[in-house]
Amino acid sequence: MPKAQHILGMNARVQIYTVQNSYKAKRYGFSKLRAKHFLQKHQIQVPQLYAQLSSLDELREFDWHTISGGFAIKPANGVAGSGIMVIKRRRGDTWFDIENNQFSQDDLYLHASDILDGQYSTWGSTHQVIIEERIPIHPDLESFAEVGTPDIRVIVYRKIPAMAMLRLPTRASHGRANLHQGAIALGIDFGTGKTTYGVDGNTAYSHFGNRALLKTFPNSDVPIAGLEIPFWDDVLKIAVRTANATGLKYMGADIFLHPEKGPMIAEVNTYPGLSIQLANKAGLRQRLEKIEDISARNVTHAVKIAQALFAENYPASSLAQVDRPIIGTKEKVIVYDDHDKPYETIALVNTGRYRSIIAENLASQLELNEPHDELWQQSVDSEGSLPIVQVPIKIKDRIIVASMAVSKRLNKKRPQIEIGRKDLSGFLVVGDEQ
Amino acid sequence: MGLILTLVFFSYLAVAVNAQTRPSPATPNASPDLSENQDSTIGAELDATSEAEASPAAQVREVIEERRSSDLTETTGEAKGRLSSFLEQTPAQPLGPTNFVQHAIRKAVDQGVPANVLVLILLFPVVASLIATSRHIIGLQGFGVYIPAVLAVALLSTGIITGIFLFIVILISASIGRTIFKKFKLQYLPRTALVLWLVALTVFSLLLVSPQLIQFEINLAALSIFPILVLILLSENFIEAQLAGTRSRAIELTIETVLLAVLSTIFMRAEIVQRFVIIYPELTIITVLAIDILVGRFKGLRLAEYLRFRPIIDPEE
Secondary structure: OHHHHHHHOOHHOOOOOHHHHOOHHHHHOOOOOOOOOOHOOOOOOOOEEEEEEEEEHHHHHHOHOOOOOEEEEEEEEEEOOOOOOEEEEEOOOEEEEEOOEOOOOHHHHHHHHHHHHHOOEEOOOOEEEEEEEOOOOOOHHHHHOOOOOEEEEEEOOOEEEEEEEEEEOOOOOOOOHHHHHEEEEEEEOOOOOEEEEEEEEEHOOOOOOOOOOEEEEOOEEEEOOOEOOOOOHHHHHHHHHHHHHHOOOOEEEEEEEEEEOOOOOOEOOOOOOOOHHHHHOHHHHHHHHHHOOOOOOOOHHHHHHHHHHHOOOOOOOOHHHHHHOEEEEEEEEEEEOOOOOOOEEEEEEEEOOOOOOOHHHHHOOOOOHHHHHEEEEEOOOOOOOOOEEEEEEEEEEEEEEEEEEEEEEEEEOOOOOOOOOOOOOOEEEEEOOO | HHHHHHHHHHHHEEEEEEEOOEEEEEEEOOOHHHHHHHHHHHEEEEHHHHOOOOOHHHHHHHHHHHHHHHHOOOOOHHHHHHHHHHHOOOOOOOOOOOOOOOOOOHHHHHOOOOHHHHHHHHHHHHHHHHHHHHHHHHOOOOOHHHHHHHHHHHHHHHHEEEEEEHHHHHHHHHHHHHHHHHHOOHHHHHHHHHHHHHHHHHHHHHHHHHHHHHOEEEEEEEOOOHHHHHHHHHHHHHHHHHOOHHHHHHHHHHHHHHHHHHHHHHHHHHHHHHHHHOOHHHHHHHHHHHHHHHHHOOOOOOOHHHHOOOOOOOOOO
C-alpha cells in the first residue's frame, strides 16, 4: 500500500508535471484532429478518419450512406468523452448505435450540427466534427465489456511508461470508457501485462463511506485479477512512441486494441486523471520520482525499464496465493545466462534489502553485464552508483526476471546473489532454525 | 464565462449605486448630495400614491424596507450608514505609509462615495482568495472562482434563504426545460434560448405570487434583476456540468458552489469583517496577495484527495 506522500494529487500534477509540457506539445491534447494527422505522419497507428466537417455546408453535403460499417461521430476538441456517438450498423435509412438506439439521418445531422455549434467543446472557437472508423472489440476483452469498446490508458513520463489501466465501458457509462461517466478501471501489472486491482467510476470519485476496490466484475463472481492484455508490449511501445513524437513530457495515451491491426492511439491526454492510482493500488508520484533521473536510449529500452521498475509479481490468481512456495534464508537457485544456459548456485534470501543484488564477476561470467544490458544506474546502499541489469532466475520452480544491482562487494563473498523483497512477493520466507 | 459574470457583477454594483430609490432614514452623512435628493422625491411620490392602498401592500413595503436596510449591496439604508458612522467614530491616526489607503477611504466617504461599496469591492478579492484556498487545500471544487464569488454577492443581496430557494426553483425549471426541449430536435442555441424562456417564465410567475410567499420567510418582492440573472447563469453551468459528466457529479459541484457562496456571504455580512476591512485596507490587500501566492504554490494532497485515496493509502501513516 502506498503512503500518502506517494499519491499524486491535483496540485502536484499541475505544478510539477503538466507544467513541463510546452504549449506547442499540448496542442495535440486540445485537438483530436491535429493529433490524428500528426501521429499518422509519424507512422503511429490511429483509427481511420472517414471525414472531417468544419461547417454546416460541409455537413449538409455529407452523405452518411457512403460509410460502410460502424463509425464514431466526435467533436474535435471535446472533453471526457462528451459528444461522442458510436454507430454500430445501418439498415436502410436507420442507424443503430452501440446501445441499439435508432437514429434517422436527421438525428445524425442534428448531433453533428450541435458539435459544430460548440455544445461539447471547452476551448477554442472553431468546432469540427470527426467521423472515424469504429474500433471493434478485441475478442479477449469482449466478455468483459457490457457495451462499447474498452481502451487502455498509459501514463508516460519522460518517455517512460509509469502506470496503466484497462478502462471497460459499462451500461451505466453508456458505452463510454471514461470513469467520470461510470466506466470501470483495472490496474495492469507492467511485468506480466495482467490486470491486478480495479475500481468503478462511482467509487473513484467519492470521498466518504466504506469504499472497497473491486475484486470481481460487477454483478458476477469473475475475479478482475489476471485478465491478460492483448499486445501488451506493443501497447507500451506505442505509448512511448507517441510521447516521443509529440514531445509531451507528461501525458496519458488512450489506446484502442484493434483485433487485427493491433494497438492504435485513440486520444492524447495532457491532463490524465488520477483515479488510475486507485485501480493500481499504487502511488503515481512515487513512480514519477523513480523515473526522474533515468533516460531511455530507445523505445524498447524505455519499455524494458518500465517493466523492470514497476513489475509487481502479483500472484495472477487467488490459487497462487494459497500455494506460495516456502523458501529458507539460503536457497538453491538457477540463473540463466545470456544464452539461456542454466547455472546453479546458492542465493541469500535477504528481506532486509529491497532490490536484489548480484556479484559483478558472476554477472560478467553469465554475460548479463554487457554495456547494452544496463537498464540504468542507481545508488545502492553505501556502494555508490551501480548498474541495474535484468537477471532471469528460477526460485523453487518459478522463473522471474529480476532487475538486480551489479555489485563488486559480492565478488569475493559467498553466496554471490542476494534476493531482496522486490522479488520475493510470491514466496513465503521462513527463517532458519538455530 | 468569467468575464461575463464580472461584467454583470460590476454593472450590478453600478446600478446599485445609481438606483437610490429610497431615502436613508439613518444617514448621518452631513453633506446630502443632489442626486439622492431627486431620487428621494421620486420615492416619496411612489409612497404617496401607494399609501392609499390596502394594508397588505404596506406590509410588503415594510419587509422590503427592512431587508434593504441590512443589505450591504444597497447604497442607501443602514448598512451604508453604519459603516460611515463607524468610520467617523474611529479617530484617524496621522497619515503614514501603513494607513494611507484608510485616509483615502475617509476622504472619499466624506465626499459622498458609499462606504459599503468600497468595503464590498475590497471584500470581493478576499472572498475569491477564500474560495481558492478551499479548492487547493480542502478540495471543494465548485464552478471555478467567479461563480461562487458572484453568487455570494447575489445571496448578500437576496438573503440566503430567499436566494437558495430561487436558485433551486431556477435549477429545477432549467433541468425540466432541458429534458422537454431535447425532444423538439432543435439546434443548440434556439434550444438553449427556449430553456431560458421557461426559466424566465417561472421566475416571472414566482414574482407575481411573491407577496404570498413572505409568510414563508421568502422575500422576492424586493429583488433586483441582477441577482436573478446571476442565478440563471449559474443554472447554465449546472447544465453544462451535466453534459460533461454524470448528473450526480453536477449536483455535487452545484452543492459545493452554493456551500462556498453561503460561507462567503456569511463572512462578508459579518460586521467585524466589514469594520476590519475599512480600518485596515492596506493589511487586507497585502494579506490576500500573500495567501493567493502561498496557496498557488502548495503541492501537497488536498484534504478531499486524502479521503478519495484513503482506500489505497497505508493506514499506518
